[in-house]
């Protein structure tokens with residue numbers, strides 16, 4: 312393979328990256344130690360798919376080749392007015408969606424853009440599983456396989472080759488965002504809904520310091536004790552429940568011993584999936600651990616839907632903005 316290091320502008324206009332020409336492709340490679348300690352050597356190129364002006368900012372959709380998932384992935388990016396007009400670097404907030412979602416559900420249904428614009432937050436929302444990977448059975452059910460990656464790193468074949476959404480979200484996507492978007496290093500939050508609410512919790516609890524703010528709408532708080540969780544963890548991790556604990560937010564809260572962490576948990580009181588969520592188990596575990604603080608908001612009459620998310624999205628943005636500004 313021929314390699315010719317060159318200096319060329321990146322997609323974001325910066326010119327500090329080393330490019331390499333291979334026999335098959337011309338791709339940017341970045342070399343350097345990142346803020347969270349891993350070394351960035353993968354292809355960081357992202358391709359703009361759509362751009363729509365919204366609340367003075369821009370709702371964009373990008374796609375890229377994920378080295379972690381070994382497939383092409385699509386993700387949403389909202390750039391607030393300050394990032395565009397004033398060319399300011401802004402904190403970034405990652406949103407992880409729930410079962411059956413793509414990047415589109417949150418973009419189209421939550422109404423988040425006005426609050427991201429108000430608080431000058433960049434928002435990045437990935438898809439919920441690898442796509443186009445052609446694994447037998449991937450489309451057989453709504454709660455396993457496509458659209459249901461559960462933000463874990465699968466250990467069992469055939470899933471283990473592609474289904475590594477935990478590493479994708481906590482490492483590759485962070486690197487891709489750092490390389491291509493005007494983010495403030497070290498000012499990063501994460502939140503999500505249902506499967507994605509749980510994803511946000513485990514990404515934060517397994518990586519103290521990576522995210523400075525964490526919240527969850529109706530998270531699957533204790534998946535090892537629920538039908539959705541048992542099915543996913545059996546399929547991705549294996550049949551032994553002892554192997555599941557590291558992918559369960561309630562277990563992680565029980566064992567957490569690192570820097571103090573606050574978790575904002577939001578829950579609709581009329582949630583039609585409550586038997587798959589069990590927020591009280593996580594709250595009990597947190598009550599027994601001095602390192603974890605919880606804010607719990609139970610919303611009378613609200614269900615599990617995006618109508619519920621849209622009703623309280625403003626509060627979550629205010630919460631993340633207050634922590635990320637101060638960080």
Ligand SMILES: N[C@@H](CCC(=O)N[C@@H](CSC=O)C(=O)NCC(=O)O)C(=O)O
Nearest residue numbers: 409410411412416453504505506507617
């Ligand atoms: N199709 C299933 C339920 C699917 C569902 O309600 N998905 C939720 C997330 S649930 C946990 O992760 C969701 O966000 N759906 C997308 C939407 O736009 O509402 C069933 O019918 O039981």
